[in-house]
Amino acid sequence: MAAIEEIELNAFSAPLADKTSNFSPSVPPDGLPGVSIAPSPATLDGKSNIPSAVSNFLNSIVGAGIIGIPFAIRHCGLFTGILLLSWVGYLTDCSVRMIVTLGRDLGVNDYERLAEKIYGKRGYTLICIFMIFLAFGAMVAYCIVVGDVVPELLGVTSSPAARPVSILLCSLLVMLPLSLLKDMSSLAFTSTASCAADMVLVVIVIICAPVGSSVAAAGGFWKVLGSSIIRPKTVFSGLGAMSFAFVCHHSSFIVANSLKDPSKERWATVTHWSVSMAFTMCMFMGIFGYLGFLEETRGNVLVNFEGGDDMGSLTAGRIMLILTMFFTYPMESFVARHALICVVYGKEAAREDNPRRRLAVTVGLYVSALVLSLFLPDLGIVLELTGAVSGSFLSYILPSSMYMCVHERELMSLLKQLRLDKGILFFTCRKVVENSMLNEEEGQPATRDRDGSVDAADAPIEIGGCQDLVGNGSFFSRTKNTFNALRPFWLPLSMFFFGIIAFVVGTITTLIGAFVTME
Template identity: 35%
Template sequence: IWEEGGMLINPLKAERVSKGSTISACFNFINSIIGSGIIGLPYAMNQAGLPLGIILLIAVGFVTDYSIVLLIRGGNLSGTSSYQSLVQNTFGFPGFMILSALQFLYPFIAMVSYNITAGDTLTKVFLRIPGVGPDHILAERHFVILLSTLLFTLPLSLYRNIEKLGKVSFLSMVLTLSILVIAVIRSATLGPQIEPTENAWSFAKWNAIQAVGVMSFAFICHHNSFLIYNSLEHPTLSNWSRVTHISVGSSLVISAAFAVAGYTTFTGYTQGDIFENYCRDDNLATFGRFCFGFSIITTFPLECFVTREVVSNVLCRRDLSKAEHAAITVLIVTMCTAISLAYDCLGRVLELNGALSATPLIFILPSACFLKLSPGHFYQGENLIPTLLIIAGLFVMITGLTSTLINPDDCSHGVEMFYCADINCRRGLACFPLRFVLTAQGLS
């Protein structure tokens, strides 16, 4: 279930929404792109190198724009009105099962990332409460994840109809923009106080392919493309192209601004969750953590609705009973919580989701459907670009997935970054020897 213009709609059943203007469609599309994935874009710059990272981010934006238009063109050629029906019409039941698996994995892994982020961000928010110290239970990420699951995400996910959550669509976007403003402010005020790492401004780094996975996760919005297209007052390909260009272009500008602001502040120290880099006594960053934590808690149930709907369509092919609905929901939420309790490296989770599910949904499937429906050879005319996208998508998927699985973790979650002690020294606050802080974090 995805929130569009205050309404909750089901992409797996392709329900038609009320007709709206181009401006309304653009707002809905931007809101579907700009989400929690933006928090990992500074980490993507760290993986790829800032200059190459910006180039790759722009490239992913252009591919996203092109593949969304291509998706609708494929729907027009096949006479279908949803991603699922397009793939099933083109590749039959095997194609439907592959798409269903990807549509399950993408929100499922996203929910794991939401829990990890909640544990990372909210613990530092609680640490600002008087009387809550590092040894307090509210500073324990496992307890915070369990608490947020039991009090918020599980009860909200158990709703069969969550129309009330549709009201947070605009609020979520406002909170995201607030986080962007905070990142820009801290880039100007905190960045000059942190010594750049060696090779911080190198053109390229070896982990660029993994960075593409994170960027793909941030930009994926194909799940509701048909729904927004059908919501247009005049759903023509030219109008859709205009909506897509405006929406993806605006999202690209916002994403690039956040990625550059975050990376230039912390350079090589940038974590998968950018809020892990800010100091605990930074009140502005604490407000940003609160905004982001609230945003992902309200987004989690929407992702859970999608995974549950996929399970329902594949296994049951009917509406779930109350008992089945509750059992499947509890199972999904429990699995996500267990994984997030056992693993806390957000950057790796974003890379995995980007390579495993987002890349085929953006690069491969739309292009494959168009090639199957379009006349002519795959290497001729307008079929050439989709062919190249399939090749690029397979390369990014295989290389990125392999690199993510074999490379060791490099996270330092829950640890105060060493430069915070140095900054406090300069401010005349609590000061610890820098060597002690570095040693405590295992840094040389």
């Protein structure tokens, strides 16, 4: 969650580079038609090479949400979960390239200002609200992780006070003081450490998860697969946890603009490698974590592990996870604080150095997250709800809607043409059927003269100057051309409706599941 004004001012203090020779603003990813608005010349002093940019972007994708992927697989079903994980990864790759391309074309260099450029002040406010919800949900989730893991490390899980005391002390002594810092520059080193910790956790789960015994007890792999192809009642809840793990759009501009020679091809390479690596980590974590515990899989998969021969590895993994929570929580707090100040006081106030306001907002967010984490023991619910609401909006709905809004005239023209052609086809078919029925009633089937011409009564139907549209192929040819012209919009359209469904159904099913669990 690095989309913070303090960091952005440093990252974007210089104007964007005039890379028109390498970067084609009019050709968005996947052949999407370009924006007709010409950006002003810009310069960018980017210094990151591709491996460095891949590392930075991977850090922004992979976070603590990865430990909830096995729980998401459980709710989706093994087969459907893998398919949805692949689809979420694909949409993430496409949407981050889509918004960066739009930003370059429209002359803006961050996600919030892109929404403002297209939708006005309401767009800026709306995206800030969803960023608050996403960052705040992450803060609650990280406190829950601390409450799950610290008692395990200290060996005091039997005490009912262990969890709340662990959350209170760790957050008060470590996480809150770090959150009160003015900016994130002093925590910049933690992103690489966090990514390394996630990789180690994936390896630990692969090695330590009791996959063999668990699958054997359930009757074998094929029986497990057959019984968990899809879980219709909870599939969208699991999708929310996946969306939470992959949401990274708020930091995509920072990474893209830090890239040396930021051409479209180089940025595509960065996104492909970053998302592919994140997907691979999530897939291995999800498959091995789920198969190791099946229907007992928890929102934090590390809670499922008990003492055994691999206790040393598990302890090391828990320590790394806790350290990651300590240093990642403040980053989420920075994002929530910045977005909240923008919504309440205005975006200009976010640039001001007001210690009292920073203290009040930070403490208010901390107390709210602390209280919720004490009363919400299940990490899975927090990940699913946060992902369903904010993840769906920031990852799918907003990028696709902004793209279609910019290209509204072209899209509406094509849809109008498609509706017109469908109307012509319907009218033509109806007239053909009516004539056929009339001929049958009169006992006069359509005939041809000796010279091969059709009788006048059976002459081709004329509609708008086009004769026999079905017969001579002009309708099908024009419709084919219209569909081909619409092809660049299939991805944004499918992304938009997928996001709407994930948002609505995911939120409802997660809330219902939460109420059932509390009862």
